[in-house]
Amino acid sequence: MAQAKYSTHLGMVDILPDEVRKWQFLENLIREEAAKFNFEEIRTPIMEQTELIVRGLGQLTDIVSKEIFSFSRGEDNYVLRPELTAPVVRAFVEHHLDQRGGSQKLYYIGPMFRAERPQKGRQRQFHQFGVEVIGSSDAVADVEVIAFMIHIYNKLGIKNTTLKLNSIGDPESRETYKEALKAHLKPNFMKLSDLSKKRFEKNPLRILDSKEEEDKPFIENAPVITDYLNDESINHYNKVKEYLTDLGISFEEDPYLVRGMDYYTQTAFELISPDLGAQDALAGGGRYDLLVEEIGGQRTPAVGFAAGMERLLIACDELDIQLGNEKSVDVYIVTLGDAARKWGLSQLPNLRAKGVSATMDYMGRSMKAQMKDANRENARYAIIVGENELNEGKFTFRDMKESDEKSLPFEEILGLF
Numbered sequence: 235m236a237q238a239k240y241s242t243h244l245g246m247v248d249i250l251p252d253e254v255r256k257w258q259f260l261e262n263l264i265r266e267e268a269a270k271f272n273f274e275e276i277r278t279p280i281m282e283q284t285e286l287i288v289r290g291l292g293q294l295t296d297i298v299s300k301e302i303f304s305f306s307r308g309e310d311n312y313v314l315r316p317e318l319t320a321p322v323v324r325a326f327v328e329h330h331l332d333q334r335g336g337s338q339k340l341y342y343i344g345p346m347f348r349a350e351r352p353q354k355g356r357q358r359q360f361h362q363f364g365v366e367v368i369g370s371s372d373a374v375a376d377v378e379v380i381a382f383m384i385h386i387y388n389k390l391g392i393k394n395t396t397l398k399l400n401s402i403g404d405p406e407s408r409e410t411y412k413e414a415l416k417a418h419l420k421p422n423f424m425k426l427s428d429l430s431k432k433r434f435e436k437n438p439l440r441i442l443d444s445k446e447e448e449d450k451p452f453i454e455n456a457p458v459i460t461d462y463l464n465d466e467s468i469n470h471y472n473k474v475k476e477y478l479t480d481l482g483i484s485f486e487e488d489p490y491l492v493r494g495m496d497y498y499t500q501t502a503f504e505l506i507s508p509d510l511g512a513q514d515a516l517a518g519g520g521r522y523d524l525l526v527e528e529i530g531g532q533r534t535p536a537v538g539f540a541a542g543m544e545r546l547l548i549a550c551d552e553l554d555i556q557l558g559n560e561k562s563v564d565v566y567i568v569t570l571g572d573a574a575r576k577w578g579l580s581q582l583p584n585l586r587a588k589g590v591s592a593t594m595d596y597m598g599r600s601m602k603a604q605m606k607d608a609n610r611e612n613a614r615y616a617i618i619v620g621e622n623e624l625n626e627g628k629f630t631f632r633d634m635k636e637s638d639e640k641s642l643p644f645e646e647i648l649g650l651f
């Protein structure tokens with residue numbers, strides 16, 4: 235085979251038809267289950283203003299400082315969206331969605347872009363499904379969001395997951411904690427990794443998320459944020475834990491869990507799978523009570539999560555979970571000669587109008603090759619038409635599974651569906 239002249243960009247993949255069937259199955263499942271939770275779908279553009287993403291996620295986050303795909307055209311700066319929380323909040327503010335009343339329960343499915351080093355479960359164009367509930371500070375909202383996330387995995391049969399839970403408090407609690415963390419790390423500052431040294435002043439909480447070996451001993455016995463939460467933050471966290479327990483959703487508290495964006499407040503969580511290897515986070519999320527205000531709206535509490543769809547597919551693969559069906563078609567019309575081809579072409583719409591999927595040969599192949607093709611396409615039935623059949627007005631209707639055939643007028647064949 236000749237070498238293709240063009241290929242996709244690094245970390246961006248084509249999803250070919252056999253794979254797409256799995257994606258469609260997943261997407262349908264997510265939509266059906268979202269409807270049961272009364273979440274409404276929202277769709278926003280692939281590109282956003284750079285300023286929104288920088289402001290929303292935080293200048294010093296890995297995503298903004300290293301992973302953004304950006305370009306300009308004339309006066310305008312564009313970024314390919316790396317996530318959807320900030321864009322959904324932008325849409326909420328821009329379109330005054332608060333005026334619809336109550337809390338907005340939104341979900342989305344779509345592609346995101348981050349210029350990360352590709353590896354298994356990590357791509358530069360990847361897909362998320364997620365939920366944002368904007369307008370409620372009640373722990374019920376946190377727990378419904380988490381319940382929906384877990385529900386999707388359970389529904390698919392992915393049960394061997396760990397829900398990690400933490401509270402990173404409100405800004406007041408976090409300031410006190412930052413000082414305590416810095417005081418703990420300071421005596422060993424010179425032993426920290428270069429990245430952690432950089433984060434020390436501006437974003438010390440991110441040091442807790444360091445993957446560098448040299449940081450580990452200092453993280454292991456660092457003070458924990460949950461000891462620094464003020465009363466309001468503790469109350470909220472306790473309610474989340476209580477409601478999760480009521481629902482029978484088990485969780486593991488991880489006081490060192492910090493998330494990759496600056497917008498988080500209070501609840502933070504991640505869903506981890508042992509079936510994924512290095513990139514083991516299936517999904518993550520939390521509260522972001524200050525983001526709406528940060529982006530120019532009125533202060534409005536909110537909570538959400540997003541899940542990686544490629545990682546979900548990898549987990550299904552590892553666990554041998556079948557998604558969707560094999561390629562198939564209900565009827566394949568096998569034709570011999572021009573008149574039969576013309577007849578076949580004109581009958582396809584009648585089959586389709588009955589809700590039957592139907593196809594025929596487009597390549598002028600022999601009857602034998604068409605029968606082979608019908609098998610390859612997993613056709614359930616074949617209608618075989620030649621000159622004799624046309625003259626008699628009766629067609630061979632073959633059950634491909636049972637290898638059994640009958641000669642019937644076309645109306646009778648239609649009547650069988």
Ligand code: HAM
Binds near residue numbers: 355
């Ligand atoms: P995140 O943790 O950055 O959160 O991403 C959520 C999930 O997207 C990850 O757990 C992972 O499964 C998947 N993911 C992230 N990056 C990649 C990648 N490069 N390749 C493949 N999968 C990836 C957010 O995006 C937040 N917006 C979640 C949220 C919603 N928080 C509140 N509301």
